[in-house]
Amino acid sequence: MKRVLVLLILAVVLAGTVSAQSLEMYYYKQEIQAGLKTLTDAFTKENPGITISLLIVPNDADATMSARAAAGTLSEILEMQSYSRVFEYAQKGYLVDLSKAPVMAKVIDSAKPAVTWNGKQWAVPMDFAGIGIVYNKDIFAKYKLQPPTTYRDLERVVKTLSDNGVTPFAGLLKENWSIGHFITMVHTTLLAEKKIAAPQFVADMNAGKTTFGVVDTGKLFSVIDFYKANMDTNAQEMAYSEQASAFAAGKEAMMVQGLWSYGAAIDANPNLNAGFIPFPVSNTASVNKFYADVDSTFGISSQASAPKQAAARKFIEWLATPAAVKIWTRDCKLTSDFKGADQSALKSPFGDLMGTVGKNGAYPWAFSMYPTNVFEDGAKNGALAYVFGKKTAADVIADMDRMWAESLKK
C-alpha cells in the first residue's frame, strides 16, 4: 500500500504542470469527434499560439451546458443547436454578438434566421442537415421499387417489402430524440397541407392563438403508427448505432433519419449504395419536402476573457476559409453553410439533399423553433410515450399546448 502511494505521488510530481493557455470547444455532435480534431489541429497549425481542446458531452449535452452556464464555467467556443438553443443563450447574455463579424457576410442568407435573435446574429451556422428517408438503392432495385413521392407510394413500397420479408424501416425507439424529430417532421408537413408555414405556426403558438392540434391529428398519429408497425420488431431495444449499423448491413430497406447518419452507415459498410428522399407525408407530391435546416452552429461565450474572445473569433473567421470548409465537408461529412463552399467531397446522398432542396425548397426545422422544453419533453418524451402506449394521442397534444403556454410565462 505504502509503495503504491509513493509511486503514485512520484508519478504526479513527474507529470509536471499544465500546458500553455488554450481555448476549449464544447460540442455535442459526437459522430464528428474525429473530424473536429482534424479541424482544430489544422487551425492550430496555422495559428501556433492558439490551441483548442475539445470537450464532448455525449448525453444530455444541454443539461451540462446549462449547469456550466449558470456556474460561469462555459467553454469559449460553443457548438449549439440552431434556433431556440441559440436564442435562449443569447437572451440570457451568454453569447457574443457576431453580427459585425466579417464571417457573417460569408454565410448564405437562408441560414441566417437560425441564429438571428432580436435582429442580431449570435452564432455562425455551420451545416445544413436534412431529415428524410435514407434508402438502400440495392434493395429497391432488387424489388424494382421507385423512391416514393407520395404517402400512397410509400405504403406500396412498404407493402412490397413486407410481402418479401424485408423489414421496411430500421428501428430506433430506445432513445427519444429520433421519434421526437419524426413527430415534428410529420406535423410540419401536415401544417403545409393546411397552408400554414412553420414559422407562422410558432408565432401563433407564442401568441397563444393556435394549438398543436391545428393539423389533421388523426393522420399525424396514424403515420406514427404506420412507421412503428413497419420497423424492426425489437426497435425498442435499438439505439442510434444499432439503427445505423443494421441499415448499413442491409437488414432494412429504409431509415428515417438525418443525413448525419450516413457517415455512421458508410463506416459500417463502405459499399452501401444509398439515396435520400423526403419522407412523403402527403398524397400531394408537391407538398412533400425535405425537413432540412441549419443544424449546428458555433458561438462564442461572452464570459470568456477578452484575449480568449479574440482568439475564438479568429477561429470562427477561419472556419469560412476553403481549407477549413474542405476539412468540414470531407472529415466531418457535413454540408457547409458558407457561400460558394466546395461541397464536392460529400457523397451522393448529399447531392440528393442539396439538389432536391434547391429545386423544391425545404421545411424549416420547427422543433428547433419550439421552446426547448416543448421539444425536449413534449415532443421527444411525448412521442416516445405514445409509441410505448403510455400516453394517448390526445394527451400528447394537450401536453404540448400546456408546456408551450408554461414556457411563455417565463
Added chain:
Amino acid sequence: MVQPKFKVVVLFAVFVLPALLLYSIFFLYPFVQGIRISFTNWDGLTPRTPISMPQAEFESTILNRVSSVADRDFLLATYQLDASDNQYKRLYVTGLARYRLQRILRRIGYEPQSYRVIGFANYVQIFAGKVEQRFYPHMFTKTNFNEDSDLPATIPRTEFERKFLPNLTNADDKALAEHYYALAGDAYALQPQFNEFNLEDRIWLLPEVATTKRVSSESVDAFITSVKTAGLSKDSAALAGQVSEFLRDNTFSAASAAEVTAAARDIYGLGALKKMLAESWTDRQFEMGVVGFTIFFTFFTVLLSNLIAFFLALALDSGIKTQKVLRSVFFLPNVLSMIIVALVWSFVFYNLLPKLTGIELWMGDAAKAPWLIVLVQVWQQAGYLMVIYLAGMSNVPTDVLEASSIDGATFGKRLRHITLPLLVPAFTICLFLSLSNSLKSFDLVYAMQGPSGYATGTVPFVMDIFFDAFAKKQAGLGTAKAILLFLLIALVTGVQLSISKRREVQL
C-alpha cells in the same frame, strides 16, 4: 491533569475546524443555497446578475437606485457601456466580486424575471398535483388502437380474448369482430378480404387514377379520407354524398364507377370495427409514476439485495474451500462504477439475452424494465452487503454453534436462535446503507436509459430532479423536489434506525 481552558478550546478548534470548515463550505453552504433556490422560479440558466442590459433599463432599474457612492462605482466598474449597441455589459465576475454584486442587487430589490423568490409556490405545486402527471402514481387507460390508423394485421390471442372481446357487451359486435378477425395460431389475423390497403387499391389502381391519371391523387386521397371519416361516425348519408360527389367531379367509366361505389362501401364498413377496437381494446393500468417507481425500486432493491447478500454470506461462511475466491467474485461488481455497470448490462440486454432466450424485448419492454433495473442494482450492491453480513457472522462464537449442534439443534433452529439475533447490528447497518443508496441512485438509470426512461416508467426521483432542473429549465421546482426527497430519506432512514436500535436493545 487540568489544562488551561483556552488551550483546550484552541486544541479543540485545531482538530475540529479543518473538517468543519471544509464541510461547511462544500456541503452546508451549497445546501442552504439549494434551499434558497427551491423558493425561486429559477430556470437553471438565467444568471442571478444580468450579463447585459439596455442602457436605459440599466440606469433606471439598477444604477439610479443605488445610493452608496462606493457601490455605484463598483457597478460602473463591473458593467461597461458598449456604445455600439447601447447596452451595459458585465465583465466576468467571480469570487468576492460576484458576491458583492449580488448583494448590491438584492439590496435594491432587483430580481431577474426568471430568478425571483416565489415563496412556497414550488412546494404547493408539487403537493397540489400540478406537476407532470407522470410524477405521481395514477391510473391510466391504455388504448391499443388509434381509430385513424390502419387495422392491425394480427392481434395477439391473449389481447383479443382477454382485453377486447370481454369489453364488447353487444352480441352483434362480438360476431362482427370475429367476422373480421380469425384465430390463426396464437394470434387473431385480419381476414385478407378486409385488408385496408387492398380495399383502397381498388380505387387507386383504377385506370382513371393509375394509368391515364385523369383523376388526381389529391382527390382520391381526399375521397378515401372522407369515406373513412364517414365510416367512423357510421354516417351512411355522408358516404352516399361523398361517393356521388366524387363520381360527379371526376369522369369514370361505368365499370370504374361501380368499383368506386363498392370499394367505398367496404372501406366504410371497416369504420364500425375500427371504432370498436379504439373504444373497447383498452386496458386500465396502474402507472407507478416517478414517486411510485422510486418506492418500488427502493423496496425491492433493499429487500432482494439484503436477502441475497444474507444467503451468500451464509453459504460462504459454511467452510467451503473456495470461499475466499468466491467472496471476491461476488464483491467484484461493487468496484465497478455505475456507468460501467450500465454499459455491461446494455450489452447483455441487447446482444446476449435475445440470442439466449429468443425473447427480443428487455429494457424496451415497459413490463420488464423496472425489474431489470432492480436486478442490476441488486447485482451491484449485494456483494458489498454480503461482506458486512460475513463480518457479523464471524462474530458468532463457533463453540456455541458446535455445542448446540451436538445438542441436536437443527440448522434452522441454530439460525433462528443463535445466528440471527447476533446479526441484528449488521442488519441495521445494511438496511441503512441500502435504503439511502437506493433512494439516491442516479448514475445507473441515467446511464442505462436517460430521459427515455419516462416511456418505460422507470425514472427515479433523482433523475426526474435532474431532468427538471436542466432539460426542462425548472431548476426551482427541481430543487424543491430534491428537498422533499431529502426529508423523505431522513424520515425513512431515521425510522429504520430507531426501530433497529430498539430491537437491538430488546435482544
Added chain:
Amino acid sequence: MSAPGSHKRSLIVLEAIMILVALIWIYPALFVLNNAVKPEADIKLHPISLPTTLTIANFIKAWTEMRFPQALLNTAIITVFGVAGIILVSSMAAWKLARSFGRISWVLYLLFAFAMVIPFQIIMVPIVGLSTDLKLASVWGIIPMYWGLGAPLAVFMYHGFVKGVPRELEEAASIDGAGQFFVFFRVVFPLLRPITATIVILDALWLWNDFLLPLIVVKAGTLQLEQLHFYGMFLREYGPSAASLILSATPIVIFYLMLQKYIIKGIAAGAVKG
C-alpha cells in the same frame, strides 16, 4: 444429528452450487472481456461465441482516444489526495468530538451526520458556482471539494469507532507530557487502523468511480468521463467501449485484489462498530 460424512458431502454440493452461481454472477463481466478482443463486426454478429480472430485494435483505440495515461493519472491524483485528505481531517475531528463531552461537540457531530441523507442534486448547482468562485474547477481543485463532501460519512464512522477505543493509552501518553498532536498521530491514529482501512476503501471506490461532480467541475480527463467517448447518444462503438471498460476498471480491481484481506476486515470492522 447427521453423520460427518454426509456433512462433508453436502458441503461439496453447496460448493458446486456456489461456483455455478458465481459464474453466472460474473458472466456479464466476462462477456465484456470476451467482446473487447473481437472486431466490431464479430461483436454485432456473434456476441456470445468466443473470438475467432483476436484483435487488440479496440484497446489501442480506447487507449489513444481516452488519452488513457493522462486520464489514469488524473483519476489517481484525485483518488489518492482526495482520500488522504478525507482521512486526515475527519479522523482528527472525529477523535476530538468523541473525546469532548459537551453540548457543542454533540451538536457538531449531529451536524456532520445530517449530511449523509442529503441528495447530491440539491447542492449540485451551488457547488459548481462555488468551484469557479474559489478557482477550483480543475483536477487539483476538485480534491478539497471531496474533503468537504467526504467528511460527514468519515466523521460518522470514526466517531463510532473512537468510542470503542479505550482512553487509558492516550491518557497515559498525556501524563508523560506528550502534546496532543503526538498523542493523536502516534498513539490514537494507529489504533484506528481498521476503520481507516474501511474508509480508505469506501472513499477510494467512490472517488475513482464518481461521475457527476467531475462531469460538471473537471469536465473531462478522468477515466469515467473519457469512457463516454465511445458510448453516447450519437455514437456507439461496442469494441472500443468494452476495451475502455476493462482499461478503466483494471486498476481498481487490482487495488481491490491487493487489499482484499484488509477490505473485508476493514468493512467488517467499520460496519459492525460504526
